[in-house]
Each structure stands twice: as C-alpha cells, then as structure tokens.
Amino acid sequence: MRKKQAQILIVDDQEEILFSAKMILKKHFETIFTTNSPKKIISILSENEINVVLLDMNYRIGFEDGREGIHWLKEIKTLSPNTIVILMTAFGKIDTAVEGIKIGAFDYVLKPWHNEKLLEIIDKAVAESRKNSKKQVVEKTEKRYFVGTSQKIKQAYSIAEKVAKTDANVLILGENGTGKYVFAEFIYQNSARKKEPFIHVDLGSLSDNLFESELFGYAKGAFTDAKTDTPGRFEMAQNGTIFLDEIGNIPLHLQSKLLHVLQTKTVTRLGESKPRPLNVRIISATNNDIKAEVKSKTFREDLLYRINTMEINLPSLRERKDDIVPMANFILENIAEKYNHGPEASGWHFEENVAPYLEKYPWKGNVREMENKIERALILAENNTISVTDLDILDFEEIQENDDNPLSEMEKTAIEKALFKHHGNISKTAEELGLSRAALYRRIEKYDLKN
Numbered sequence: 001m002r003k004k005q006a007q008i009l010i011v012d013d014q015e016e017i018l019f020s021a022k023m024i025l026k027k028h029f030e031t032i033f034t035t036n037s038p039k040k041i042i043s044i045l046s047e048n049e050i051n052v053v054l055l056d057m058n059y060r061i062g063f064e065d066g067r068e069g070i071h072w073l074k075e076i077k078t079l080s081p082n083t084i085v086i087l088m089t090a091f092g093k094i095d096t097a098v099e100g101i102k103i104g105a106f107d108y109v110l111k112p113w114h115n116e117k118l119l120e121i122i123d124k125a126v127a128e129s130r131k132n133s134k135k136q137v138v139e140k141t142e143k144r145y146f147v148g149t150s151q152k153i154k155q156a157y158s159i160a161e162k163v164a165k166t167d168a169n170v171l172i173l174g175e176n177g178t179g180k181y182v183f184a185e186f187i188y189q190n191s192a193r194k195k196e197p198f199i200h201v202d203l204g205s206l207s208d209n210l211f212e213s214e215l216f217g218y219a220k221g222a223f224t225d226a227k228t229d230t231p232g233r234f235e236m237a238q239n240g241t242i243f244l245d246e247i248g249n250i251p252l253h254l255q256s257k258l259l260h261v262l263q264t265k266t267v268t269r270l271g272e273s274k275p276r277p278l279n280v281r282i283i284s285a286t287n288n289d290i291k292a293e294v295k296s297k298t299f300r301e302d303l304l305y306r307i308n309t310m311e312i313n314l315p316s317l318r319e320r321k322d323d324i325v326p327m328a329n330f331i332l333e334n335i336a337e338k339y340n341h342g343p344e345a346s347g348w349h350f351e352e353n354v355a356p357y358l359e360k361y362p363w364k365g366n367v368r369e370m371e372n373k374i375e376r377a378l379i380l381a382e383n384n385t386i387s388v389t390d391l392d393i394l395d396f397e398e399i400q401e402n403d404d405n406p407l408s409e410m411e412k413t414a415i416e417k418a419l420f421k422h423h424g425n426i427s428k429t430a431e432e433l434g435l436s437r438a439a440l441y442r443r444i445e446k447y448d449l450k451n
Helices: 015-025 036-048 067-081 094-102 116-142 153-162 180-189 206-214 250-262 292-295 301-307 323-340 353-360 366-380 409-421 426-433 439-446
Strands: 006-010 029-035 052-054 084-089 107-110 170-173 196-200 242-243 281-286 310-313
Touching: 006 015, 006 036, 006 116, 006 292, 015 029, 015 116, 029 036, 029 250, 029 353, 052 067, 052 116, 067 094, 084 094, 084 116, 094 107, 107 116, 116 196, 153 180, 153 310, 180 196, 180 242, 180 281, 196 310, 250 301, 250 366, 281 301, 292 301, 323 353, 323 439, 366 409, 409 439
Parallel strands: 006 029, 006 052, 052 084, 084 107, 170 281, 170 310, 196 242, 242 281
Antiparallel strands: none
C-alpha cells in the first residue's frame, strides 16, 4: 500500500498513546512526528510543514477541563493557519471539543479510538490541508474588511492605509472586541511585507516564566526542557510583521527586555550570548489607558515612544451606531460562508424586526460579541432565518414600560414566539428571554397573551 504524502504531528503526554497512534498512522502516511510536550509544538511547526496535528486536550494530572488543548489550538492556528487540528480527549468533554471546533479545530476523537474512524478523520483532514494550501494565496488577496460609514472608523482605516506602506511601528488602541487583531492584519495585508510571516503574540496570556523563551527563543540546554534550539516569535516574524497584542499587560520588569529588542533590532536567545539581527515590523495593541499607565509608572515611557510612531484609535460600536446593522449583515454572510452555506445560495437573513434590537443592544463586547452571537444564532436557527431570540439580545429591563415605545410590538412578538416554542412553559420561556417568572407574567398580562 502506497503511503500518502502528509506530515502529521501527534501531541500527547502519554507515551503509550503516542506509540499506538504512530504505529497506526505510519502505515498510511509518509511522516509522523510525536511529542509528549505541547511546548515543543512551536519549534516543530517552525521547522516542518505539518499538515495535521492530532492534539490531546489535557496534559496535567487533575486538570481535565480541556483548557490547555484550547490554548494550544489557538497557538497552532495563529502560527500555521493551514495546519488542520484534530482534538482528542479521554474524558469525553464534548462541550469543550465543540468550543474547539468553533475556534478552528477540524474535528475531535475520543480515546480509546476506533482505528478505522481515526484514519477516516485524518484522511479528511489531510485533504482539507491540501485544499487550504491551494487557497492560501487567493485568500490573502481576496480577504474582505468591513469599514462602515462612521467618520471615526473611516478615519482609522485611512490612516492605516497610509501607514501600511511604511515600516513605522503602529499602536492600536481600543476597547475589548473592537477588532484590533483584524485591524493589525489589514495593515499587514496592505504592506510590502504581506508575503512574509504575520506572527500574533497574545502577551496577556504569557506568564513571566514563558515571556523570554516564547518571544526570544532559547538554545538547547538553556533550561531543563530545552531539548533543541528553538526560535522565538520575533525570529519567526523575520522580514514580516509581529503583532504584540495586549502589550499593556506586560509587567514592568519585563518591559526593559522588550525595549532592548526594539532599540537594537536584535534578539538573543536564552542560553546564548550572540545577538541575532532582526528585520521585523512591529504592530502593538492594548485596551488599557496606556498614557495613564505611563503617568502611574506602570508602563515605561521610552517603550511607549518605541511602539507608537503612529497611534490609531478604534471606536466602540456605541460610537458607530449607523454601522451596526450593515456590520451584522456582513458578519452573517462571512459566517454562513464559513459553514459552507453561503447566504446567496441559501438565503440566510435576519428577520425584519431584528434591526431595532441590534441598534438598541449595548454591545459591551463590541464586534467580538456580535460575531459570537451571530455564529451561535446561525447554528441554532431554523429555516435560514435569524430572529431576536436566536441572537439572545433581548434586554427587556431597559425597555420603557409604555405603549408608545416602538419596541413594544417586537417585545410582544418575541414573547409569543418563545411561549409557542416552549409550549407555554413559563420557566423555559422566562429563561430564554432572560426574565424572572414574575417579570414574564407581568408582560403576559400587559400584552394580553393569556390563553
């Protein structure tokens, strides 16, 4: 039997699992890598073109919630977007596995697996990896960005287009969920470095112990688990762009180390003394009031000067209300395409009465919250139509109790639909609408919805 051309990485802390999976897969696929430490994923991905990663979700005794697997899934999708990830767990945490699929995993398997099922899933994953590789160049040039019509966001994109053509360092400011990652990617895609790496680093998730090894890399033997020479994120971004997300969260005692790299344009791996030259464009972002942190001496003023040659502020959705409905439609179209039922073919749309609710909802989590709610609604909705209740944006306590309110009729309709859906069950209806039973009864009286 001829082996398929594919490179597969198996990550599990149990040696017997690694051995068993390798014995099964090496009969069918050309190259199989294994590691019992997820910390080695980055170096393996940087040195090899891995098609598929079979990733365990739990690595520490007593921690069986799968959060480590989710963390490493995000890392893999950031470092190698075309690599397909299959999650595996012995504990059957289906909800966590589904969460993993929503953020980019291809599928999941439960241990112990059926060999035929495992091979079938990996076969499909390899095919998907090849398809992704073919699409990579096209996707980079065809990716669409929603701008909108508000003056603040148009001004931000105008500045971004101008600064993208330079190598100036950029600092992006904005609340959580305003789209700082997407904005950084927009700058990268419109720059002369767009064919080189784009490396995203979530500084907020890096512990003090991992900061230097992750960013700067390390030499073999630098510490106990340093088995091989490993480049850091800055080296991975060589000739390209590094996006330092949540830079405001770096502890003061580590800021000087980052400042040295930016000042000297060199990086020195842990365990080495010779600096390596860097040619990297820096984009940073934070939701903190960085200037207030400088005043309070929790963020270095000289580091701020290094990262904000150009400073761009992203407005919250509260500041661009006219963009809310068009943005929701744009997001719905993209998510529908992601799930392989594009809106042009299948007619996905919002109910007509949804727009006022979208505009009224506070969107404290901004664009990210909108994306999450629309994706969840698309999964749950029926007949290609998304309603207010599907979106879970009913906030009745903020609606004034008077008959002149233009939302009253929509509130009545939403309650009627929920009652019908739950066959008149008050508890379930109240739970879906986010109301207490007493509040629901008051509205049933108000709208005369009693049988």
